[in-house]
Amino acid sequence: MQEPRRLTPDDLDERRIIYPESRNRKLVNHFRNLRTKLLEKSGGNNFTLVVSGASSGAGASFVALNLAAAFAFDQSKTALIIDCNLREPALHSTLDIIPDAGLTDFLDDSDFDIGRILYPTGIPRLRLIPAGSRRENPAEFFTSFRMKQFLQAVRRRYPDRFIVLDTAPISESPDARILADLCDYAMLVVPHGRITVSGVEQAASAFNTEKFVGAVING
Numbered sequence: 199m200q201e202p203r204r205l206t207p208d209d210l211d212e213r214r215i216i217y218p219e220s221r222n223r224k225l226v227n228h229f230r231n232l233r234t235k236l237l238e239k240s241g242g243n244n245f246t247l248v249v250s251g252a253s254s255g256a257g258a259s260f261v262a263l264n265l266a267a268a269f270a271f272d273q274s275k276t277a278l279i280i281d282c283n284l285r286e287p288a289l290h291s292t293l294d295i296i297p298d299a300g301l302t303d304f305l306d307d308s309d310f311d312i313g314r315i316l317y318p319t320g321i322p323r324l325r326l327i328p329a330g331s332r333r334e335n336p337a338e339f340f341t342s343f344r345m346k347q348f349l350q351a352v353r354r355r356y357p358d359r360f361i362v363l364d365t366a367p368i369s370e371s372p373d374a375r376i377l378a379d380l381c382d383y384a385m386l387v388v389p390h391g392r393i394t395v396s397g398v399e400q401a402a403s404a405f406n407t408e409k410f411v412g413a414v415i416n417g
Contacts, residue, residue, distance in 0.1 A: 214264075252397065363381065
C-alpha cells in the first residue's frame, strides 16, 4: 500500500499517534502489549475488534487509532480503522482527511465500490474508512445484512489485515453492542477517575462475555 503522503514524527506527536521511533516509549509499549495480548487471544489470526468508551470523553478514538497503528508497525500486517461513531465522527479530522464518501455511503448503495471509501492515513499499512455522509439512525446501518457482509468480506479479502471499529460510547448508544455481535472481540475504554466502579461494570455487562476482551484505563 503506497502512501501519497506520510505523516512526519512531529505530525504524529501532535496527534498523539504512536510510531516505532517515538520518544514516548511508555505509550508505545502500552499499545504493543495490547496488540500482543490480542494476537495471543486470536491465535495470531486477523480479527475484527470493537472499541467503545464506558462514557463520553473516555478516549475510545485515541485507543482505537493507536491500537490500529500498533498493528501497522508490523511490516507483515496491515490495519484498517473504521469510524463507526456516526454521531460524532472524529478520525478523519485527526488524520487531516477530507473524505468524499464513507461507510454509510457504501452501506446505502449496493453498487458502491469499497475502494472508494478506503483512505490512506499517512501511516504505512494503515487505512481509514470514515463514517460517511448520512448519519441519521446509525442502528439501521449497523443491523443491516450489508454491514455483516461488509465486515466478513473485508476480513476475508485481506487475511493480513486487522480491523478496528471506533464506536460511540456504550453508555449512550446501542451501536457498540450491535457491532460487537458482528465482530470477533469488544474492548472497553475507561476514563481514569471519571466513572464509578458500578458504571464500569454496567458498561462491560452490555457486551457478550465471550467476546469481551477487557477494559483499558485511559488517562
